[in-house]
Amino acid sequence: MKVVVTGGAGFIGSNFLRLSVPRFADHHFLNVDKLSYAANPANLHGIDEAPNYGFARVDIADSAAVGELFAKERPDLVVHFAAESHVDRSIVAPDHFVQANIVGTFVLLEAFRAHCADRNGALFHHVSTDEVYGSLGTTGLFTETTRYDPSSPYSASKAASDHLVRAYGRTYGLPIKITNCSNNYGPYQFPEKLIPLMILNALERKPLPVYGEGRNVRDWLYVEDHCEAIWSVIERGRLGETYNIGGRCELRNMDVVQQICTVVAAETRASVTELEGLITFVKDRPGHDLRYAINADKTTAECGWQPQHSFESGLQATVRWYLDNHDWVASVQSGEYRNWMETNYHKRGAADS
Ligand code: NAD
Ligand code: TYD
Numbered sequence: 568m569k570v571v572v573t574g575g576a577g578f579i580g581s582n583f584l585r586l587s588v589p590r591f592a593d594h595h596f597l598n599v600d601k602l603s604y605a606a607n608p609a610n611l612h613g614i615d616e617a618p619n620y621g622f623a624r625v626d627i628a629d630s631a632a633v634g635e636l637f638a639k640e641r642p643d644l645v646v647h648f649a650a651e652s653h654v655d656r657s658i659v660a661p662d663h664f665v666q667a668n669i670v671g672t673f674v675l676l677e678a679f680r681a682h683c684a685d686r687n688g689a690l691f692h693h694v695s696t697d698e699v700y701g702s703l704g705t706t707g708l709f710t711e712t713t714r715y716d717p718s719s720p721y722s723a724s725k726a727a728s729d730h731l732v733r734a735y736g737r738t739y740g741l742p743i744k745i746t747n748c749s750n751n752y753g754p755y756q757f758p759e760k761l762i763p764l765m766i767l768n769a770l771e772r773k774p775l776p777v778y779g780e781g782r783n784v785r786d787w788l789y790v791e792d793h794c795e796a797i798w799s800v801i802e803r804g805r806l807g808e809t810y811n812i813g814g815r816c817e818l819r820n821m822d823v824v825q826q827i828c829t830v831v832a833a834e835t836r837a838s839v840t841e842l843e844g845l846i847t848f849v850k851d852r853p854g855h856d857l858r859y860a861i862n863a864d865k866t867t868a869e870c871g872w873q874p875q876h877s878f879e880s881g882l883q884a885t886v887r888w889y890l891d892n893h894d895w896v897a898s899v900q901s902g903e904y905r906n907w908m909e910t911n912y913h914k915r916g917a918a919d920s
Contacts, residue, residue: 574597574606575596575648577757578610578652578755579602579794586794588620594621596620600625605653629676643683647691650725651667654719655911659910661720663837695748698718698725713843720780743807748796749859750786751790752788752789753850758899761823765888769845770831776850777824778850783856783858785858787814788816792814792876793812810866814862814878826878862871
């Protein structure tokens with residue numbers, strides 16, 4: 568089977584490939600990635616020499632390049648991760664999100680329709696987020712039928728891409744599936760997202776910038792659990808359907824940051840009080856969703872998937888990974904990362920300024 572994985576040099580895509588390439592020796596995986604700031608070829612170390620792995624540096628919004636690639640490869644399965652993925656960046660530069668997430672998905676769907684959809688057993692699997700549903704209040708859970716109500720340019724662009732995928736399924740009969748997942752964490756995550764940013768800042772004794780009052784709630788899922796969930800939906804989910812994926816692990820941001828301080832302190836023999844003293848409240852994110860939480864009963868019932876990692880074990884493994892991978896950390900903390908820290912944090916100021 569020929570598999571195209573888009574965005575395979577990013578956080579979740581590279582975890583998916585590291586799990587899948589050795590597991591499915593009879594599948595050929597082609598990683599299609601434009602290598603944006605969020606990508607890192609080092610994420611693929613260990614599998615990049617495998618005989619069933621290949622790489623193509625292509626922008627998914629480039630219809631000529633994608634059309635040519637699909638005409639040549641004619642993949643049986645497309646697992647579509649490629650996207651601009653960070654909410655704060657979408658507030659600063661929404662145009663990039665429209666281009667990559669909406670136009671990029673459209674271009675892939677067109678190429679899949681032209682070259683793959685008539686193949687027996689072909690599938691376009693679209694990887695999306697629970698943020699398309701907008702914000703929950705203090706109670707309730709997102710289900711697959713929750714109304715779309717995105718708040719940020721990021722989530723609006725992912726919502727648009729979900730609608731396109733579903734529409735291509737209904738209108739052209741494309742074999743599609745969609746998964747909407749909650750917040751991921753784990754190895755190889757670019758340190759612009761909450762958990763790796765706090766881990767690295769704590770290790771470097773830099774301020775730990777909590778937006779607003781730190782009361783926002785996210786439902787955390789270890790990245791390996793997400794990758795297994797995607798395979799369970801590919802293998803057992805119904806065509807045309809949407810499946811929610813979540814960790815049943817709701818935590819307030821402040822509690823996450825405090826747990827990070829505890830684990831980093833334990834792993835490095837530092838003082839928890841010293842690390843917690845680095846917590847700094849900064850100006851809130853505009854349009855900041857209060858709470859996300861997923862009901863994944865449909866995925867469990869139909870595909871037999873359940874998360875295997877607790878937050879405690881996943882967080883400890885993640886902290887250890889960042890401690891053990893100095894070179895990777897140094898490579899991502901280069902120019903582009905420093906620019907972002909300057910744009911997003913130094914100008915953010917304190918919460919009450
Ligand atoms: P990431 O930012 O770490 O990686 C994105 C990858 O996509 C990078 O390798 C980048 O180079 C590539 N890419 C971006 N634009 C591209 C383009 N135009 N052409 C080709 N490649 C392009 O993102 P991630 O956290 O790994 O997220 C992967 C997917 O999972 C995204 O679709 C995201 O919306 C979804 N998702 C993420 C989370 C999360 O918590 N990170 C949760 C739910 C869903
Ligand atoms: P993030 O990792 O950006 O994921 P998302 O916005 O997609 O959920 O943020 C997770 C939560 O952490 C979110 O409520 C915003 C908050 N946050 C901070 O408080 N400080 C930070 O420096 C970052 C990056 C996020």
